[in-house]
Structure formats: structure tokens, C-alpha cells
Amino acid sequence: xxxxxDVDRRNFFVRGTHVLGAFIGAALGIPxxxxxxxxxxxxxxxxxxxxxxxxxxxxxxxxxxxxxxxxKDGWKLITERSTAWVVKLSDKEVVAFTPQCTHxxxxxxxxxxxxxxxxxxxxxNFSIEGAVLNGPAPRPLDRYPVKVExxxxxxxxxxxxxxxxxxxGA
Amino acid sequence: xxxxxxxxxxxxxxxxxxxxxxxxxxIPASSGWQQVFxxxxxxxxxxxxxxxxxxxxxxxxxxxxxxNSLRFIMSELTGGALIRGLHHWGASLMVVVVVxxxxxxxxxxxxxxxxxxxxxxxxxxxxxxxxxxxxxxxxPWDNRAYWGTVVTTQIAGGVPVMGPYVVRLMGAxxxxxxxxxxxxxxxxxxxxxALTALLIVFHIYLVRRHGAAPVPGDELVPRKKFYPVQVxxxxxxxxxxxxxxxxxxxxxxxxxxxxxxxxxxxFIPRPEWYFQFLFQLLKYCEGPLEVFATVVLPGLTVGAxxxxxxxxxxxxxxxxxxxVAFASVALCxxxxxxxxxxxxxxxxxxxAIAEREGPMDWVELTPEELAGxxxxxxxxxxxxxxxxxxxxxxxGPNLGSGGVxxxxxWMIAHFKQPAQMIPxxxxxxxxxxxxxxxxxxxxxxxxxPQNAAKMQEIPAYATEGALVYQRNQCxxxxxxxxxxxxxxxxLNGLAKRRKADWVMAxxxxxxxxxxxxxxxxxKFSAKENTAITTYLMALP
Numbered sequence: 200x201x202x203x204x205d206v207d208r209r210n211f212f213v214r215g216t217h218v219l220g221a222f223i224g225a226a227l228g229i230p231x232x233x234x235x236x237x238x239x240x241x242x243x244x245x246x247x248x249x250x251x252x253x254x255x256x257x258x259x260x261x262x263x264x265x266x267x268x269x270x271k272d273g274w275k276l277i278t279e280r281s282t283a284w285v286v287k288l289s290d291k292e293v294v295a296f297t298p299q300c301t302h303x304x305x306x307x308x309x310x311x312x313x314x315x316x317x318x319x320x321x322x323x324n325f326s327i328e329g330a331v332l333n334g335p336a337p338r339p340l341d342r343y344p345v346k347v348e349x350x351x352x353x354x355x356x357x358x359x360x361x362x363x364x365x366x367x368g369a
Numbered sequence: 370x371x372x373x374x375x376x377x378x379x380x381x382x383x384x385x386x387x388x389x390x391x392x393x394x395x396i397p398a399s400s401g402w403q404q405v406f407x408x409x410x411x412x413x414x415x416x417x418x419x420x421x422x423x424x425x426x427x428x429x430x431x432x433x434x435x436x437n438s439l440r441f442i443m444s445e446l447t448g449g450a451l452i453r454g455l456h457h458w459g460a461s462l463m464v465v466v467v468v469x470x471x472x473x474x475x476x477x478x479x480x481x482x483x484x485x486x487x488x489x490x491x492x493x494x495x496x497x498x499x500x501x502x503x504x505x506x507x508x509p510w511d512n513r514a515y516w517g518t519v520v521t522t523q524i525a526g527g528v529p530v531m532g533p534y535v536v537r538l539m540g541a542x543x544x545x546x547x548x549x550x551x552x553x554x555x556x557x558x559x560x561x562x563a564l565t566a567l568l569i570v571f572h573i574y575l576v577r578r579h580g581a582a583p584v585p586g587d588e589l590v591p592r593k594k595f596y597p598v599q600v601x602x603x604x605x606x607x608x609x610x611x612x613x614x615x616x617x618x619x620x621x622x623x624x625x626x627x628x629x630x631x632x633x634x635x636f637i638p639r640p641e642w643y644f645q646f647l648f649q650l651l652k653y654c655e656g657p658l659e660v661f662a663t664v665v666l667p668g669l670t671v672g673a674x675x676x677x678x679x680x681x682x683x684x685x686x687x688x689x690x691x692x693v694a695f696a697s698v699a700l701c702x703x704x705x706x707x708x709x710x711x712x713x714x715x716x717x718x719x720x721a722i723a724e725r726e727g728p729m730d731w732v733e734l735t736p737e738e739l740a741g742x743x744x745x746x747x748x749x750x751x752x753x754x755x756x757x758x759x760x761x762x763x764x765g766p767n768l769g770s771g772g773v774x775x776x777x778x779w780m781i782a783h784f785k786q787p788a789q790m791i792p793x794x795x796x797x798x799x800x801x802x803x804x805x806x807x808x809x810x811x812x813x814x815x816x817x818p819q820n821a822a823k824m825q826e827i828p829a830y831a832t833e834g835a836l837v838y839q840r841n842q843c844x845x846x847x848x849x850x851x852x853x854x855x856x857x858x859x860l861n862g863l864a865k866r867r868k869a870d871w872v873m874a875x876x877x878x879x880x881x882x883x884x885x886x887x888x889x890x891x892k893f894s895a896k897e898n899t900a901i902t903t904y905l906m907a908l909p
Binding site: 209212213215216219220222223226227230231233234235237239240273274275276 | 416419420423426427429434437438440441442444445446447448449451452455597598600601604605607608611615795
């Protein structure tokens with residue numbers, strides 16, 4: 200009897216140590232995981248950026264346009280130069296592609312002789328509509344949201360372009 | 370299955386038996402709750418390391434960046450405020466627990482032969498704890514951090530002979546700046562953690578080598594095992610301390626003041642509470658006595674602590690018979706407590722700065738000041754700055770808090786190049802020119818905690834009207850609310866003399882109403898004309 204009482208006592212201390220230790224581990228570990236994995240609450244500055252005058256574009260000839268935009272980089276608001284490949288497909292349709300290949304993010308260029316976009320990294324080819332013609336690119340070129348005001352082309356955020364592109368790729 | 374894995378680990382590494390050997394330690398029968406502090410201190414050290422690493426994942430360790438990234442951690446990352454809180458309050462509790470641990474060992478006389486080295490290593494660990502606190506204090510790079518460190522480096526610089534070298538070592542020769550920050554950061558995250566971890570291991574090794582100190586009478590009773598009862602007591606004490614720490618972190622937000630501002634003359638620097646006694650002592654030790662508070666007393670205290678095992682060489686006695694030890698602790702506590710209390714009582718109120726005066730009603734503002742309101746809105750200053758008594762968590766300082774009294778010249782220089790006046794400021798350059806900047810500064814000089822809320826409710830016609838008034842430099846000829854020249858008729862009381870239609874038509878062609886008028890005609894748009902006329906008609 201005495202021995203079993205001692206065992207009970209011993210078990211109580213062992214289990215107590217484990218339970219308390221688990222509580223502390225959870226109270227530190229769970230917030231730490233959330234802190235590392237959850238994206239920041241910051242509001243992306245975003246908005247529309249005036250990129251180019253549509254009258255300067257030739258029909259169905261891609262043009263690399265550059266513009267300045269404000270982006271939230273961690274705790275900093277930075278102003279950076281961005282580019283887009285803008286194509287006036289018809290009088291009614293204008294598209295603006297993000298400047299990265301959808302394969303591994305290399306910068307691609309327009310091969311005028313072929314009338315296609317070519318990525319130098321793994322030779323993915325895209326049509327001027329952005330469709331994959333050739334190579335390992337998994338989905339068509341990502342498109343910025345665009346808006347026309349008068350003769351000006353306004354370009355939306357790169358986040359919106361990526362989110363949209365991801366959907367089309369899936 | 371588990372058995373097999375453990376057997377494999379044991380066979381290849383010996384870890385299982387090592388842990389078992391560690392837990393199976395014999396401890397004196399008198400061991401109990403009084404011996405938990407060492408374990409709690411080790412636990413807090415590990416928690417500080419953990420939360421410190423987490424902070425480090427989102428922290429830009431240079432002045433300016435440091436502040437902005439910490440603000441980002443606290444306001445934009447989920448759990449960020451909690452983790453900063455744990456690290457901040459953990460530092461305070463660490464000091465408390467280390468001191469309690471020392472007091473316990475001192476009162477029980479556990480430093481006596483053969484445990485002198487254990488005690489001395491412990492004293493070094495205590496000094497490391499204080500060094501952690503001192504270096505960590507600068508890292509938020511807010512006013513509190515900056516000015517607290519300015520005072521610290523000045524005190525160090527006042528030390529005879531060694532002073533200048535200590536200041537150079539701190540990287541503070543030319544004042545507290547980037548080098549100081551780098552040195553403090555490196556000490557806090559590279560040097561001190563490594564040395565402390567090594568010394569803790571050495572300290573625990575020494576404790577194991579000599580065993581926990583027995584008291585007279587222990588030799589008559591069988592010894593106990595460390596595991597599981599004492600381990601449980603240690604864990605329970607750790608849990609209690611952790612609950613306290615977690616509660617503090619959740620309920621008392623760790624402070625993050627305004628970005629460090631070397632030109633701020635209103636800020637009252639205060640060290641962390643455990644250093645306040647030294648700060649206070651310096652008030653009593655003026656001139657040649659200063660060296661007493663900066664060198665002699667701390668030096669003697671640390672020296673005495675080191676030598677405690679050699680000063681008291683008597684045999685172990687029951688703790689109840691250690692009157693002298695109790696008396697020394699009580700005396701130290703009394704001196705420390707008295708000085709700390711005096712320091713807290715003497716801390717001046719932060720708001721004891723002469724406050725600006727400003728009108729409660731916008732109609733009393735001059736057109737220039739009112740135009741300043743317009744520029745304030747136009748530049749969207751309010752998206753980063755709070756105006757009233759409200760305490761919103763915006764990145765910029767509260768402009769209506771009244772505590773900051775800047776003159777117009779400072780403000781205008783700051784508008785043109787924000788970071789020039791406050792290093793690390795993220796404020797964008799204000800895109801206004803000469804007179805417009807004057808107007809903005811003029812308005813801010815009239816802003817008080819009392820009128821700030823009212824100033825945000827000014828009707829749009831008033832600010833727009835004032836902007837038109839200001840752009841067209843009406844004050845060159847006219848006086849309104851006491852500002853401007855007397856060449857033309859004063860504009861106060863205009864509503865009593867003229868109708869709005871008349872005023873609007875008069876702007877477009879003054880000579881139509883008075884052929885001798887020297888007032889030029891103003892080709893206002895309908896919108897501008899309505900704004901300025903409505904504004905002028907509202908003047909008392």
C-alpha cells in the first residue's frame with residue numbers, strides 16, 4: 200500500500216511537470232507561429248497609376264512602359280520604378296502584362312522579328328495576347344488590371360495581377 | 370517502438386542516460402521552494418532569447434529603421450505586440466529574479482567554501498544581466514531610448530581617466546548615433562548572449578560539482594532526488610513567473626514613444642526603474658563628489674559582492690541564525706528603495722511645458738492660419754498625424770498633444786527635409802513652397818490639445834476661401850482678424866456692410882462700383898468666388 204501511494208505521488212509530480220511545460224510551450228509557440236506566418240495587417244497603398252498615353256501606342260506592337268508606384272515593403276513605403284508590356288490589341292482592348300515570365304520570374308523581352316515575347320532563361324515564348332506558345336511557362340503572362348481614362352491608360356497593382364494570374368493558371 | 374528509438378539514441382549518443390543522470394542528482398533533504406530562483410532565471414533567459422530572435426526576424430537594426438520596424442512589429446503583425454511585450458517585461462523580471470536568486474544564496478550562506486567560484490560566476494552573470502538591460506534599452510530608438518543612452522554615455526564619459534575610452538568603446542564619441550547603435554546591438558545580440566549562455570553552463574556545472582548547499586542537520590537525514598519533486602517545484606515556480614510575464618505583456622503595452630529626436634528639448638530622460646537609484650544618487654553627488662556615485666560606489670559594491678565568500682568564512686549555520694546577512698540585505702533594500710522612490714517622486718510631469726495658446730473657434734484664426742488648415746488637409750497630414758487628445762496609433766506624433774513646442778523655423782526646415790531634423794523620420798517631404806509652408810507652420814503654432822478636435826471640423830468653404838485669399842495675397846492691402854495692412858478697408862464686419870452678391874461681383878470688376886478703387890480685378894472661377902465670399906462674409 201505504502202509503495203503504491205509513493206508511486207501515485209511520484210506520478211503526480213511527473214505529470215504536473217509535463218502539463219505545465221506543455222502550457223508554457225503552447226503559450227510561446229502558438230503566438231510565435233502566428234507572428235511568423237500571418238501576413239501584416241497593413242493596407243497596401245496600391246491604387247491606379249497613370250502609365251501611358253494610348254495614342255502613342257501602335258496597334259498590336261508591344262511597348263515597354265515604365266511608371267513610378269508606391270509599394271509597401273515590410274515596414275517601409277517605397278517609391279519604385281515598375282514596368283509593364285502594354286499591347287493595344289484592338290481599338291477596344293488594351294492589355295498590360297507584368298514584366299516577369301510566369302515560369303521563374305525572369306524578365307522577358309519582345310522579339311520584333313518573330314512578333315513574340317521571348318524569355319531568355321528557359322526560352323518560353325508568349326504571343327502578344329500573352330498565351331504560352333512554347334517552353335516551360337505554366338500559365339499565360341500575368342495581366343495588370345487596366346482602366347482607360349480619356350486617352351490615358353491606368354494600371355492597377357501587381358498584387359492584383361498576380362492573384363488574377365494564379366487563378367487563370369489553375 | 371518508442372523504446373527502440375530511445376535505445377538507438379542512447380546507444381549512439383548516450384543522451385538518454387545523460388539526462389537521467391542529470392535528473393537523478395542527490396540533493397540535501399532541506400532543499401525546497403527556496404531553491405527555485407536559479408531555474409526561473411534560466412527559463413527567463415531562454416524566453417528572452419526566444420522572443421529576441423522572433424523580434425529579430427522583423428527588425429531593421431539601424432537607427433530610424435529600428436524604430437519604424439518595431440512600430441511595424443507592434444501594430445501590423447499579429448502577435449507582434451505580445452512578443453515585444455514578453456521581451457520588454459521579461460527584461461525587468463529577469464533583473465528581479467536574478468536579484469532574488471542572489472539574495473537567497475546570500476542569506477542561506479550558500480556561497481561558502483567550496484562554492485566560492487559558483488558565487489563569483491553568479492556575480493558576473495548578474496553584471497551581464499544589467500549589461501543586457503542597458504544595451505537593449507537603446508534598441509527601440511525612440512526618445513526614451515535615445516535620451517536614456519545619452520545620459521548613460523555622459524555618465525560613463527565623466528569617469529576619471531577611463532571615461533573617454535569607455536565612451537569610445539561605446540561608439541558615442543561624437544554623441545549617440547549609428548556607431549553607438551551598432552555597438553549596443555552587437556553587444557546585445559552577439560556578444561552577451563554567447564557569453565551568458567557559456568557562463569550559465571559553467572555555473573550549472575559548478576552547482577553540480579559541489580551539489581546544492583546543505584544546511585546544518587542535513588547530514589542526519591537521507592538525501593532526496595532532484596527528480597521529480599524538486600523538478601516539479603521548479604516548473605511550478607517557472608509557470609507562476611511565466612503567468613506573471615504573460616499577464617504583463619497582454620495587459621501593459623510595452624512603451625514605444627516618438628522616434629528619437631536629438632533636437633527635442635522638452636523630453637525628460639529617465640532610465641529604466643532598476644537604474645533609477647544610480648540616477649538619483651547622481652543628484653546628491655555634485656562636482657568632485659560625482660565620481661563617488663559613478664565609480665566608487667558601484668565599484669565597491671561589485672567588489673564587495675565578489676569578495677563575499679572571502680569576507681564571511683565561518684561555517685554553515687542555520688538560516689535563522691544569519692542575522693547579519695538578513696540585516697545587510699534589508700539595508701541594501703532600504704537604500705535602493707529609498708533612492709528609487711525619491712527618483713520617482715522627483716520625476717517632473719511630462720506636461721509641465723508652457724502650452725501654446727490658440728483660439729477655440731476657427732473664425733478667430735487669421736486667413737494665413739486658416740489657409741494652413743487647408744494645406745494640412747491638402748497634404749493629407751492627418752493620415753499619419755493625430756490632432757486632438759485622441760490617442761490613435763498613427764506613425765507620426767500627435768500634433769495637438771501640446772507637449773512639443775517647435776518654432777516656425779524648425780517646422781519649415783522639417784517640412785522641407787524631414788529626416789534632416791529628425792534622423793530616421795519616414796515623413797515624406799511636404800510638397801509646398803515658401804508662403805504655403807509659412808501658413809502651415811502658422812496654423813500648427815495655434816494648435817492646442819483643447820482646440821485640436823474643433824480644428825478638424827472647420828467647414829470646407831472657410832479653408833478654401835482662406836486658400837484663395839492667401840494665394841491672391843489679399844493681406845497686402847486688407848486686414849482680417851488683425852493680420853494684414855490698412856491700405857484697403859478692413860474685412861471684418863463685411864457681412865454688415867455688403868451683400869454676398871455684391872462682394873462676388875466686386876471681385877470681378879471693382880472699378881464698376883468705385884471708379885477710383887485701386888483694387889485689381891480678380892478673375893475668380895465661380896467656385897473660388899463662392900468660397901472666398903462665403904468665408905469673408907463669415908468673419909465677425
